[in-house]
Amino acid sequence: MYALELKQLRKTYPSGVEALRGIDLSVRQGDFFALLGPNGAGKTTAIGIVTSLVNKSAGDVSVFGYDLDRQREAAKACIGVVPQEVNINMFEKCWNILINQAGYYGVPRAEAKRRAEKYLKALHLWDRRDKLSRTLSGGMKRRLMIARALIHEPRLLILDEPTAGVDIEIRRSMWDLMTRINEDGMTIILTTHYLHEAESFCRNIAIIDEGRIIENDTMVNVVRKLKREVFVLTLEESLHRAPDLPGYQVQLRNEHEIEVEVEQEQGLNALFQVISDRSLHVASMRTKSNRLEELFMRLVDDKAESVN
Amino acid sequence: MATAPPLSSPATAAGISLWRINLVGLVTIVRKEVHRIARIWVQTIVPPAITMTLYFIIFGSLIGQRIGEMGGVPYTTFIAPGLIMMSVITNSFGNVVSSFFSGKLQLHLEEMLVSPLSFTTIITGYVIGGVVRGLAVAALVTVVASFFTDLSVARPLVTLSVIVLTAMVFSLAGLMNAIFAKNFDDISIIPTFFLTPLTYLGGVFFSISLLSPFWQNVSLANPILYMVNAFRYGMLGSSDIPIGTAYAIILTALVALYVAVLVLLRRGTGIRS
Numbered sequence: 001m002y003a004l005e006l007k008q009l010r011k012t013y014p015s016g017v018e019a020l021r022g023i024d025l026s027v028r029q030g031d032f033f034a035l036l037g038p039n040g041a042g043k044t045t046a047i048g049i050v051t052s053l054v055n056k057s058a059g060d061v062s063v064f065g066y067d068l069d070r071q072r073e074a075a076k077a078c079i080g081v082v083p084q085e086v087n088i089n090m091f092e093k094c095w096n097i098l099i100n101q102a103g104y105y106g107v108p109r110a111e112a113k114r115r116a117e118k119y120l121k122a123l124h125l126w127d128r129r130d131k132l133s134r135t136l137s138g139g140m141k142r143r144l145m146i147a148r149a150l151i152h153e154p155r156l157l158i159l160d161e162p163t164a165g166v167d168i169e170i171r172r173s174m175w176d177l178m179t180r181i182n183e184d185g186m187t188i189i190l191t192t193h194y195l196h197e198a199e200s201f202c203r204n205i206a207i208i209d210e211g212r213i214i215e216n217d218t219m220v221n222v223v224r225k226l227k228r229e230v231f232v233l234t235l236e237e238s239l240h241r242a243p244d245l246p247g248y249q250v251q252l253r254n255e256h257e258i259e260v261e262v263e264q265e266q267g268l269n270a271l272f273q274v275i276s277d278r279s280l281h282v283a284s285m286r287t288k289s290n291r292l293e294e295l296f297m298r299l300v301d302d303k304a305e306s307v308n
Numbered sequence: 309m310a311t312a313p314p315l316s317s318p319a320t321a322a323g324i325s326l327w328r329i330n331l332v333g334l335v336t337i338v339r340k341e342v343h344r345i346a347r348i349w350v351q352t353i354v355p356p357a358i359t360m361t362l363y364f365i366i367f368g369s370l371i372g373q374r375i376g377e378m379g380g381v382p383y384t385t386f387i388a389p390g391l392i393m394m395s396v397i398t399n400s401f402g403n404v405v406s407s408f409f410s411g412k413l414q415l416h417l418e419e420m421l422v423s424p425l426s427f428t429t430i431i432t433g434y435v436i437g438g439v440v441r442g443l444a445v446a447a448l449v450t451v452v453a454s455f456f457t458d459l460s461v462a463r464p465l466v467t468l469s470v471i472v473l474t475a476m477v478f479s480l481a482g483l484m485n486a487i488f489a490k491n492f493d494d495i496s497i498i499p500t501f502f503l504t505p506l507t508y509l510g511g512v513f514f515s516i517s518l519l520s521p522f523w524q525n526v527s528l529a530n531p532i533l534y535m536v537n538a539f540r541y542g543m544l545g546s547s548d549i550p551i552g553t554a555y556a557i558i559l560t561a562l563v564a565l566y567v568a569v570l571v572l573l574r575r576g577t578g579i580r581s
Contacts, residue, residue: 072424101423
């Protein structure tokens with residue numbers, strides 16, 4: 001059984017905009033799944049349909065086997081969602097927001113209080129529990145929304161840009177939490193513009209663009225499709241021009257750093273051999289951009305070119 | 309920084325009975341609404357009490373003394389049930405329209421819409437909230453009225469049933485207004501241009517027997533007339549219209565509004581794109 005299945009899902013807004021043009025998507029139970037795409041690609045519309053905030057034009061949605069049209073309540077009981085836009089009651093205390101949300105899912109009050117404490121502590125908001133939500137910072141509001149989505153301990157958690165505005169330290173602890181709850185069995189679907197986060201945590205990925213799925217595979221297979229990578233090498237030597245490395249395109253970034261383009265079949269051992277032959281010493285090395293980001297840009301650009 | 313406690317495995321939420329989800333959900337919505345009324349009591353409870361006190365001073369004590377009796381009772385006593393009913397109507401309506409619309413505007417209504425709660429539960433929760441505020445204000449206005457006139461309740465069951473049913477009707481009307489509303493102007497149009505005029509012309513301050521036959525017949529098209537008169541019948545034992553007709557009109561309005569609101573929410577009108 002799949003945690004989420006979309007079949008030929010279509011959405012045309014009254015303005016005539018076709019946000020989704022018949023997408024098929026299956027997310028396995030227990031998966032950590034990335035749904036990526038540029039702005040306006042249709043990600044949020046797809047999530048809106050799954051969470052019943054947007055009416056679909058055609059197609060089928062099932063959540064853990066529950067059909068969203070015929071078994072709407074049972075399907076919705078399985079889902080927790082962190083939307084892109086902040087949608088918390090600004091005049092309510094953090095504690096009450098969580099307790100109320102638990103109540104909407106039938107969680108008894110005593111249990112709701114226990115869980116509210118658990119998730120407020122896990123998301124570093126315990127000392128803010130009695131504050132009005134409007135007094136929280138942007139990052140805190142987003143964490144409160146995550147706690148709210150977890151309060152009924154859903155089987156499927158949908159995170160739409162969960163880390164926007166969250167500082168690095170808290171972001172790291174948030175991902176620790178997400179990893180743990182995923183290991184405990186919760187299926188997670190993530191949309192994010194921080195592609196390194198998607199690459200680090202997600203096992204499977206779909207890329208959506210202009211309402212169509214243009215890539216859907218495991219993360220490993222998708223990243224493998226990247227034929228060429230650019231590495232930034234910091235050298236111990238001081239250089240005034242780019243060194244000549246036969247078989248590689250090299251650019252000088254500054255007197256200690258060079259950029260080297262490496263084709264997938266060339267491998268890194270050969271690169272280091274050539275560098276050693278030039279009596280250069282590498283102090284450190286990093287990829288110029290995230291691999292998934294590179295591939296994402298290429299896929300979206302290729303599609304734009306083919307349309308033009 | 310607090311240490312994160314261990315996390316249990318996720319509960320199978322769909323395994324919980326939908327009946328229990330809706331029961332707990334209903335209690336939660338009612339609790340939230342009552343909490344909201346209490347939190348902003350300066351906006352929800354105090355203004356109607358002040359307004360009604362002014363009505364009693366001006367229309368009851370000052371003008372009423374010159375009018376003498378109406379419907380066989382002192383004028384202040386005559387207008388008391390109407391003023392109580394007027395506060396119930398405006399406050400039940402206002403509570404639901406502002407609560408639901410602010411949820412739409414701030415998007416936090418989505419908390420409920422993504423949950424497995426049925427629309428029947430959501431409607432019932434908001435209606436109970438509206439009834440609670442309507443009755444709370446009614447109680448306060450009754451206390452105010454008792455300073456100006458001797459109040460008694462001739463038929464308690466009629467009095468209670470009419471006030472609760474009327475509060476339900478206008479809570480549903482407020483919900484319908486909030487569903488269609490797109491901005492703050494939209495939630496003030498109905499109270500300003502429809503509710504207030506119909507209430508003033510609904511026999512709060514006068515008996516329709518004072519009107520010419522033509523205007524009497526026109527007044528009979530105003531549903532608020534039936535509610536005010538039925539409530540007056542409960543309190544004073546006299547009414548301009550038959551009590552059975554009043555119940556029929558109130559119950560018809562209740563059912564029609566409930567069905568309309570349910571259909572609108574199921575279609576996603578005003579709440580889904």
